[in-house]
Amino acid sequence: MNTSITTTLHLGELTVAITYKGIKNVHLTVHPPQGEVRVSAPLTMNPDTVRVFIISKLAWIRQQRRRILAQEREAPREYVNRESHLVWGQRYLLKVVEHQAPPKVNLAPKTLDLYVRPHTPQEKRHQVISEWYRQQIKDVVPGLIAKYETVMGVEVREFGVKRMKTRWGTCNPRAQRIWLNLELAKKPPACLEYVVVHEMTHLLEPKHNDRFWGFIDSFYPQWQHYRDELNRLPLG
Template structure:
């Protein structure tokens, strides 16, 4: 996609049907500006200029992040569950299953001898999904009364570029399956973040003020959540 030079910054400028300008900084420093169809280019450039310090701050934060490890799902690898590191143990078995052993910090994967890395990954992914599905009703019961909004429904996805999303019209929230690998409070931060969108659509002063009210230490959890890259194109936050 062609980039546009605005206020000395290379910008991916996208015009769409929307009411206001929106700025996003992606991993690797890429900057994207979404603008209403008829907004003059000069106004877009001024928008970028006034947010230059914010852009540079987030680019520096991305540069300092730790890249996610490449996994082969072999014995001895380190895998994470709720922010804790577990050593993967692989056992031959006719009945595929996953067992978590917190006392020894081991994650046991039982698979047929001929199982490929992709099949091992699929089994572990299904296990993570099962854990998150069992946990979500408890988290919603905890946080919906605090936020004062209730999700009509929720779902789990493997998302490449978001920790969570909220369909405001349908009052449906989606959580990234990868959150089961992060500390529990990081998952709770995303739940509160998405529920808060049922108060306020935009990431504006009102939105963050409400976050301060509902979860005063949200900044700590957000920083921990974004310390490791989600994917090379991941943005800085939940949506």
């Protein structure tokens, strides 16, 4: 039976969500878009020990929160003509074409052409483009997985694409399944490749420890550049 206990720690203006659960080590993360701070700690760890650990990391936490809060964010999309949209790291102007047929999306040299029936509402336009983005990732990822399965000596049984607020990807090593953030279709292709490699590496090492990063260095030596690129690019 999985047991977890969640508490909140207030340190001045900083609020930290702490979850005690059946793990061996403490994990500290800072999440976009608001710089939320989360700590996972072993159930047996004394709360005072956790507090001292967090205090020892305050300088790092504040640095990460400043970076996240300063990151550029895209304005909400309205899905109207001449609106700017990102595809694989490049900007295209949206061209809305009304037609009497099922909706579709075509990528032209300078425009992202959205074909919809007259009077199609904004939410439906958003849905059509989101599904198009999802398909772009699904078209590319099998080739990346096949490439790195050979290099790593692992097998991915399943992958999926979904919206995620705080992560670019996740991996379930036991199920050999990875999930990828839908927003990656807006980023340069090399960023998607980095995330695929990152999640596949968890099939060899579940934790972000020295062994894990050693594998990443071996499989994708330029990983730090593309991780930093993801952190610099506009958030959705």
